[in-house]
Amino acid sequence: MTVTRSSRETARPGRLNGMTAINVRGLRKTYGSHHAVDGLDLDVEVGEVFALLGPNGAGKTTTVEILEGHRRRTSGEVTVLGLDPGHADRHWRARIGIVLQSTSDAADLTVHEIVRHIGGCYPNPRGAAEVIDLVGLTDKSKAKVRTLSGGQRRRLDVALGIVGRPEIVFLDEPTTGFDPEARRQFWHLIRRLSAEGSTILLTTHYLDEAEALADRLAVIADGAIVAEGTPATLGGRATAEAVVSWSGGHREHAADPVALIMRLVAEGADLTGLTVTRPTLEDTYLALIGEAR
Numbered sequence: 001m002t003v004t005r006s007s008r009e010t011a012r013p014g015r016l017n018g019m020t021a022i023n024v025r026g027l028r029k030t031y032g033s034h035h036a037v038d039g040l041d042l043d044v045e046v047g048e049v050f051a052l053l054g055p056n057g058a059g060k061t062t063t064v065e066i067l068e069g070h071r072r073r074t075s076g077e078v079t080v081l082g083l084d085p086g087h088a089d090r091h092w093r094a095r096i097g098i099v100l101q102s103t104s105d106a107a108d109l110t111v112h113e114i115v116r117h118i119g120g121c122y123p124n125p126r127g128a129a130e131v132i133d134l135v136g137l138t139d140k141s142k143a144k145v146r147t148l149s150g151g152q153r154r155r156l157d158v159a160l161g162i163v164g165r166p167e168i169v170f171l172d173e174p175t176t177g178f179d180p181e182a183r184r185q186f187w188h189l190i191r192r193l194s195a196e197g198s199t200i201l202l203t204t205h206y207l208d209e210a211e212a213l214a215d216r217l218a219v220i221a222d223g224a225i226v227a228e229g230t231p232a233t234l235g236g237r238a239t240a241e242a243v244v245s246w247s248g249g250h251r252e253h254a255a256d257p258v259a260l261i262m263r264l265v266a267e268g269a270d271l272t273g274l275t276v277t278r279p280t281l282e283d284t285y286l287a288l289i290g291e292a293r
C-alpha cells in the first residue's frame with residue numbers, strides 16, 4: 001500500500017524512518033467459536049503515532065493486549081520492537097509503556113508515591129514530579145489515589161504508562177472521561193512524546209483525536225482492518241467528490257471543485273455564501289463501518 005506521510009513527520013528529530021516497531025501478520029484470536037481478531041495485518045513504524053479506530057467489540061483492545069504481551073494469540077505472527085510479545089522478557093517490557101482501559105488501583109498511595117514506585121521498576125525512569133506535571137496532576141501530587149476523580153485517575157494511568165521512558169506507548173482509549181481541556185493537554189503530551197521519538201499506538205472513539213494526533217490510522221471491523229491511511233487519505237477521502245454550494249440553494253458534487261467555481265465565475269453566477277466541503281473523517285469512518293456490516 002502506498003501511504004502518504006503527514007507533514008509532521010519531517011519535524012521529528014527522534015524519528016528513525018522505515019524501521020518497523022510493530023509488525024503483525026494474520027493475527028487471530030478466538031474465544032470459543034467467536035473470532036475476536038480475524039486475520040489482522042498491521043505495520044507501525046518507529047516514531048509513528050498510529051490510531052486504531054473501530055466500533056465497540058471490533059477487536060481493538062484484544063489486538064493491543066496481544067501486542068503488549070498481556071493476551072495470548074490463537075495464531076499469526078507478531079513482533080514488537082523486534083521480539084514476539086508472547087515470549088518477551090523483562091528487558092523488553094521495560095521498553096514498553098502501557099495505559100490500560102481499566103483505571104489504576106493502589107488507592108491508599110498518593111499520586112507521587114505510586115508514580116515514583118512504578119518508576120522504580122524501570123532502568124531509566126522520568127522523575128515523578130516531571131511525569132505528574134506532564135499529565136497535569138501537580139496540584140494532586142499529595143492526594144491519595146482513591147480521592148481522584150475519574151478523569152484524574154485516567155491521567156494517572158497515562159503517567160504510569162510513560163514514567164519508564166518507553167520506546168513504544170500503548171494507549172487504549174486514553175482520554176475517555178477527560179474534560180475538553182484535559183484532552184487538549186493530553187494531545188500536547190502525545191505530540192511531545194512523539195517529538196522525543198516514542199512510537200505511539202492508541203485506540204480511540206474520538207475521531208477528532210485520531211485526526212489531530214495520528215500520522216496514520218486503521219479502521220477495524222469484526223477483527224480485521226477494513227481501511228488504513230493517513231487522516232487525510234483514509235477511505236479515499238482526499239479524492240472524494242466535494243460538495244459545492246452557493247447562493248439560492250445551489251449545490252453540486254464535483255471531483256474538481258476549483259474548475260467548477262472557475263466556470264461559475266466565468267458564467268457570472270452569484271457566488272455569495274460559497275462553500276466547498278469534502279467528507280469529514282467521521283463521514284468516511286461511518287461509511288467504512290457501514291460497508292463492513
Ligand SMILES: Nc1ncnc2c1ncn2[C@@H]1O[C@H](COP(=O)(O)OP(=O)(O)OP(=O)(O)O)[C@@H](O)[C@H]1O
Nearest residue numbers: 031034035036054055056057058059060061062063
Ligand atoms: N475474555 C474474553 N472472553 C470472551 N470474549 C471476549 C473476551 N474479551 C473480548 N471478547 C470479545 O471479543 C470481541 C472484541 O473485544 P475487544 O475488547 O477487543 O473490542 P474493542 O474493539 O476493544 O471494543 P471497545 O471499543 O468496546 O473497547 C468482543 O466481541 C468481545 O466480546
